[in-house]
Amino acid sequence: MLYSPAPLHIPDGFLSLVIALVFWGITIFTVGIAISRTNKSLGEKQVPLMGIMAAFIFAAQMLNFPVAGGTSGHFLGGALAAMVLGPWAGILVMTAVIALQALLFQDGGLLVMGANIFNMGLLTAMIGFGLYRSVLGRGKGVRLTVVGVAAWLAVVASALLAALQLWLSGTSRLEIVVPAMLGVHALIGLGEAVITVAALAFIERTRPDLLDKKAVAAKGGRGWVYAGVLISLLAVLLSPLASADPDGLERVATDMGFLQSGQPTPYQILPDYTVPFLGETALSTVVAGVVGALVLLGLMIVIGQTLRRKTS
Amino acid sequence: MPVTHKSTPIFTPIFQGCDGDVLSVEDLHFHYPDGHIALQGVSLKLCEGDKVALVGPNGAGKSTLMLHLNGILTGEGDMNIAGLRVEPDNLPAIRAMVGLVFQNPDDQLFSPTVFEDVAFGPLHMGLPEDEVRARVDEALEMVSMCDYRDRLSHHLSMGEKKRIAIATVLSMRPQILVLDEPSAGLDPRARRGLINLLRSLPITMLVSSHDLLMVRELFPRMVIMDEGQIVADGLTVDLMDDEALLEAHGLEKP
Amino acid sequence: MPVTHKSTPIFTPIFQGCDGDVLSVEDLHFHYPDGHIALQGVSLKLCEGDKVALVGPNGAGKSTLMLHLNGILTGEGDMNIAGLRVEPDNLPAIRAMVGLVFQNPDDQLFSPTVFEDVAFGPLHMGLPEDEVRARVDEALEMVSMCDYRDRLSHHLSMGEKKRIAIATVLSMRPQILVLDEPSAGLDPRARRGLINLLRSLPITMLVSSHDLLMVRELFPRMVIMDEGQIVADGLTVDLMDDEALLEAHGLEKP
Amino acid sequence: MHADAFDRFHQAESRLHNLDPRVKVVVTVLFILSNALLPDGAWSAFGLCWIALLGANHLSNLGIDFSFRRSFIALPFALAAVSAIFSPLGTPLAEWTLGPLVLIPTDYGLVKFGSILLRSWLSVQAAILLVATTRFPDMIHAFEHLRVPAVLTTIVAFLYRYLFVLTDEVMRLLRARESRSATVAGQRSGRNVVWRARVTGNMAGQLFLRSYERSDRIYNAMLARGYSGQMRTLNPHVMKSSDWSFAALSIAIILLLQLTGRF
Numbered sequence A: 001m002l003y004s005p006a007p008l009h010i011p012d013g014f015l016s017l018v019i020a021l022v023f024w025g026i027t028i029f030t031v032g033i034a035i036s037r038t039n040k041s042l043g044e045k046q047v048p049l050m051g052i053m054a055a056f057i058f059a060a061q062m063l064n065f066p067v068a069g070g071t072s073g074h075f076l077g078g079a080l081a082a083m084v085l086g087p088w089a090g091i092l093v094m095t096a097v098i099a100l101q102a103l104l105f106q107d108g109g110l111l112v113m114g115a116n117i118f119n120m121g122l123l124t125a126m127i128g129f130g131l132y133r134s135v136l137g138r139g140k141g142v143r144l145t146v147v148g149v150a151a152w153l154a155v156v157a158s159a160l161l162a163a164l165q166l167w168l169s170g171t172s173r174l175e176i177v178v179p180a181m182l183g184v185h186a187l188i189g190l191g192e193a194v195i196t197v198a199a200l201a202f203i204e205r206t207r208p209d210l211l212d213k214k215a216v217a218a219k220g221g222r223g224w225v226y227a228g229v230l231i232s233l234l235a236v237l238l239s240p241l242a243s244a245d246p247d248g249l250e251r252v253a254t255d256m257g258f259l260q261s262g263q264p265t266p267y268q269i270l271p272d273y274t275v276p277f278l279g280e281t282a283l284s285t286v287v288a289g290v291v292g293a294l295v296l297l298g299l300m301i302v303i304g305q306t307l308r309r310k311t312s
Numbered sequence B, C: 001m002p003v004t005h006k007s008t009p010i011f012t013p014i015f016q017g018c019d020g021d022v023l024s025v026e027d028l029h030f031h032y033p034d035g036h037i038a039l040q041g042v043s044l045k046l047c048e049g050d051k052v053a054l055v056g057p058n059g060a061g062k063s064t065l066m067l068h069l070n071g072i073l074t075g076e077g078d079m080n081i082a083g084l085r086v087e088p089d090n091l092p093a094i095r096a097m098v099g100l101v102f103q104n105p106d107d108q109l110f111s112p113t114v115f116e117d118v119a120f121g122p123l124h125m126g127l128p129e130d131e132v133r134a135r136v137d138e139a140l141e142m143v144s145m146c147d148y149r150d151r152l153s154h155h156l157s158m159g160e161k162k163r164i165a166i167a168t169v170l171s172m173r174p175q176i177l178v179l180d181e182p183s184a185g186l187d188p189r190a191r192r193g194l195i196n197l198l199r200s201l202p203i204t205m206l207v208s209s210h211d212l213l214m215v216r217e218l219f220p221r222m223v224i225m226d227e228g229q230i231v232a233d234g235l236t237v238d239l240m241d242d243e244a245l246l247e248a249h250g251l252e253k254p
Numbered sequence D: 001m002h003a004d005a006f007d008r009f010h011q012a013e014s015r016l017h018n019l020d021p022r023v024k025v026v027v028t029v030l031f032i033l034s035n036a037l038l039p040d041g042a043w044s045a046f047g048l049c050w051i052a053l054l055g056a057n058h059l060s061n062l063g064i065d066f067s068f069r070r071s072f073i074a075l076p077f078a079l080a081a082v083s084a085i086f087s088p089l090g091t092p093l094a095e096w097t098l099g100p101l102v103l104i105p106t107d108y109g110l111v112k113f114g115s116i117l118l119r120s121w122l123s124v125q126a127a128i129l130l131v132a133t134t135r136f137p138d139m140i141h142a143f144e145h146l147r148v149p150a151v152l153t154t155i156v157a158f159l160y161r162y163l164f165v166l167t168d169e170v171m172r173l174l175r176a177r178e179s180r181s182a183t184v185a186g187q188r189s190g191r192n193v194v195w196r197a198r199v200t201g202n203m204a205g206q207l208f209l210r211s212y213e214r215s216d217r218i219y220n221a222m223l224a225r226g227y228s229g230q231m232r233t234l235n236p237h238v239m240k241s242s243d244w245s246f247a248a249l250s251i252a253i254i255l256l257l258q259l260t261g262r263f
């Protein structure tokens, strides 16, 4: 069968419970905002529009093109969805797609769905829309270049984050998983970039009304630009650090309390024979996770506020 | 005199004038991955210049057969196109010889402009740029759509899209044109235009259709399919008169 | 005796038997947001039990007119449905009276199961659950598809989808059934089934179609549209005989 | 593509098929959660989990090895966990040099790796069984009952419905492209990768526009039937006492599994 997306859908069992729950928390919160935002901007039309668009992303993921030696490039679509539909609608659309893939095809797990939605929906929306929004109104060359870079970065950043989640869960060694994931997805990202650029250029030519400056700006405020640029920079800085100097990242994580090296059960929140959530190691991991979640929540709230001010 | 078969899968072609020099299909069987049997022993021969209509009820296997003719689907059986066996190594060459036009022109037209779409085939064949341009112009000329060269395909009417869809394969200079339900969804005026166009194209043609009026008008030879088999193959005038035969296969005398 | 208009936008209805008690449209004008003028002065009256065919070339404005009949598009002009003016306040009541079936059943059937689709209309009218269930059963009965209640829509064949699409509006017990090209894309057998179904439904009907054979068989009255105007309205037998008229508007005598 | 290729539901008459979808969804999620909670190396608990799954398979009338036969979907992803074998913790078992890398598998790492695989494999089986015995529309109803926002469930319902329509479109687009991907003797065909990717991009753009315009038509069709922004649905499911007892039994079993894993 043709349906075979890139290996970004993490199955159940590969992430630790804390990581899975923390990302569920962030995802639920963001999707909640997305629902109310799209409800306001799209009104009663949002249900059919986003349902069909989700089906579009799903179907577009079947599009492939021969690369070389029998392999073929695929399309993920998160960045494109955010660029044409706006970030909030993009997030909802990707959420529906990922939920269906998990529920119908067991492609990606249920407990880790929060993380999958974050990686492939939220992150791609921030980078895709943020960077695209930053070059609105520029010349076509600049715009399309940035679109390509954004699409590539969105894929690479998703892969990087997935690798980091696997590492933080104790599933993979940093020095192996990061280069492996980045290597594969840096290539996949190239295909994604060309397809996204071509698709956007196509839409611009045939239905310019959907993509004119005003229409796009109305879908999300400048807050997205900051978020997008910030996340992109983070991805760009973190990737080489993680692949070239994994020990460095490990040290940083240890210092920040994400990892407790040297103890017998470093990655578990429920060490054997201790009451859940009261073990010393567990507590620190949970606290670290919560702190991380709060930071991200703060970021999202700031973005939300900016948006509201912009649109009102 | 039409030959009709009830359930014998082996078919004796009646057109013995040639031995299928352009296309010959011998006892072709095919089932879809889900197990559905779509073709069960189809044999068919086409000669240079033949214009043949393929009719039959929904689900008869017409589209499935057509997808075999340039190797998009591959069942069991023997197929030759202009002397080349249909097998993986020959596919690229065969696809240059069989021009397949799908029912819905929207599937056929995936580029933003008409020019890019008509140029896709020649470009993919690796032809030099001048040649590509010449071929595009020639193909558009044949369907009388020269003025549409730089238009966006998305905004064309159904009838225009059909013409362009035909041009996209004509630009590859095929030996055989295979059209899947070309008149579906056209209004009478556009349909009339299409009929005139098909009449004017000097090329071997296999056309599936539910439009028996068009079949009667345009195609001297008619092949009836049902349940994955060819149940009749003969002169259109003869078969159209056999109301019992038509009735038995979900058709209606026009 | 058919009345034909060349370019006078004001139209005198010939069916004076009633004064449009079910539907009356008076001098309706409409242009799309991009400026394209789709309707320029359409007037039409339908009486209880009328079965009227709406024919005309692609782009004549048939679908646009139909979208006005239950207020999805709103142009300038006067429209009354069963005595109710078409205006925002009356829309919910009007949508319950006009059952609009779109050309492509895949657009009409948007729920995963047949039951949910047929129940959609009654549910949105705010009927109680028992009533909804009763209506669904009644509607499926009318199109003879009771066994399909729990089937998944995407498993249906084209002809089955068309029937279910009609059931989705019958469940709202409409006064008028408005069908956009119901026979498009059907094979002869399914088309025959549809014709029998339409004949059996005891309800006022306005049906657009390119299928003049079906029109002749089923609809005593026929309205010809072209370029956003009604150019003829009369008995089908009369209009079908007027080859010059048909020819002038891209139609062909069947 | 024929619609059936995507349908994972398997028709059969069984206890599991007739169970209220809510119960099935909740029990499946609890089972997966319980897997995640089991400590590394709780082999007996993992074994019991599988026995519980076999029991469920048996109840489904689909064959006792039904979920097992289909459970290798997530296997490719196991590659990501291979590196866990070389954990810095635990007792080294060997030492392999691979170019610049020195790999030291440890007993702790092996246990970790094995546990990750088992957890994932058991969870996937539970999900497979859920999907095979529950029609997708019923699953959507279950989520509605479970208070997932209606917007989301409706979007997923639309996605499910149009999945088939749009993947069909994609299949036809791909076929059309394939059938014009010809060569002539002596020419290098197919141009370069960027051109091919661009054509694919055009196809994506084309598909986007058609989908977008289709959503307009669907919206019209909804309006015509009285839609005014509020989706209404009938929820056809009522919990029976047998559903309650199945739920209670399953939760008891899951608690038991947890106890086995911890003591």
Ligand SMILES: Nc1ncnc2c1ncn2[C@@H]1O[C@H](COP(=O)(O)OP(=O)(O)OP(=O)(O)O)[C@@H](O)[C@H]1O
Binding pocket: B032, B033, B034, B036, B037, B038, B056, B057, B058, B059, B060, B061, B062, B063, B064, B065, C187, D001, D002
């Ligand atoms: N991808 C597929 N998978 C499984 N079965 C298929 C698939 N495509 C078609 N079929 C089945 O194969 C049979 C032949 O289909 P085909 O499309 O060739 O019929 P057809 O003669 O072209 O009909 P129509 O007049 O409706 O176009 C049908 O029963 C159809 O349901």
Ligand SMILES: Nc1ncnc2c1ncn2[C@@H]1O[C@H](COP(=O)(O)OP(=O)(O)OP(=O)(O)O)[C@@H](O)[C@H]1O
Binding pocket: B187, C032, C033, C034, C036, C037, C038, C056, C057, C058, C059, C060, C061, C062, C063, C064, C065
């Ligand atoms: N959304 C739209 N925006 C702009 N123009 C449109 C739109 N929809 C239709 N039109 C134009 O309005 C005119 C009338 O279209 P309409 O769809 O009503 O024709 P029709 O009679 O139904 O044709 P057909 O037989 O092809 O269905 C056409 O010229 C069409 O191009």
Ligand SMILES: [Mg+2]
Binding pocket: B062, B063, B064, B180
């Ligand atoms: Mg066909």
Ligand SMILES: [Mg+2]
Binding pocket: C062, C063, C064, C180
């Ligand atoms: Mg129309």
